[in-house]
Amino acid sequence: MQELQERIRKEGKVLPGNIIKVDGFLNHRVDTHLMSDIADEFAKYFDIGSITMVLTAEASGIALATICAQKYNVPMVFAKKAKSDNIEGGLYQSEIYSYTYKKKITQILSREWMTASDRVLIVDDFMANGEAVRGLCDLVSQAGAELIGIGIAVEKGFQGGGDRLRKMGLNYHALAVIEKADENGIVFRED
């Protein structure tokens, strides 16, 4: 997606440790116009008319998923990080490793809000190792729901999360795949 790649080139910052900061428009300060354009772009890859919900993971995926759900006219559901005390029993749970927080995290989702009749589009702003999305796929599977596709805004291609999902034959699309990021700048996969 041209517009997204240009924003990353112009405003993204590469920090030591292969950290790519896009927090000026994607995941700290959020440009909702760009989110809307990303939602339109996803609609080219997925059978949006058939989905019953958009699913994402707390926290930074929520903004993009909200705009997508609004545009596709379905509810947005986000998996929470355990353990808050105001979710009663009846949960789907998946264990993931957070490289950001350097610890295991349990994703939880109330069984009330995803069932076997749901057709789910997973959306997230950022994919690195792919643990968050792996956990979300697991939740969809626990519900017996149908996974329609996985839409990611920015993928760090060199960390392998996206390629693992592609190899599994899932309907996975990332709109900007960063192949390399260092002091010389950012290189996208299709460059």
Place this chain on the structure above:
Amino acid sequence: MQELQERIRKEGKVLPGNIIKVDGFLNHRVDTHLMSDIADEFAKYFDIGSITMVLTAEASGIALATICAQKYNVPMVFAKKAKSDNIEGGLYQSEIYSYTYKKKITQILSREWMTASDRVLIVDDFMANGEAVRGLCDLVSQAGAELIGIGIAVEKGFQGGGDRLRKMGLNYHALAVIEKADENGIVFRED
């Protein structure tokens, strides 16, 4: 706000310990149409034309704040819970106590995304003890930015957070103030 009160009456659940669950449309599964109506309602109370950003707290406020920011044509910024390693130096920080997680939490916000020239509308989905919003006000103050107002969708009026902000003379509005919630149902303040 009539529509919001009706949704709470119809779909809200009261759990032991004064916990009010509205997670079917507000903070786990999110109804973006309702969020849009809430954003329109906030616009009656605040000088929307003058704001430069909408500020909220990770995580459940993000969905509502995103729809508000989209409608008001400004960026949405959310304070993060420390400590993720992909925020570099230059942070505003505030310490709050999370009754949900039963521990101290540090809210962090990059200095890049709020400065003294900003005019800030704080938005959150839910107010109980008001710690999250107290922390956000502190961040606004650290930035030397101007606080234009605080808009809350659902306030648990009996827990005092909202009343403390009202007493401080802040431009604070909650669209549904729950005065009492028990096995007999939910009573709103204006009832």
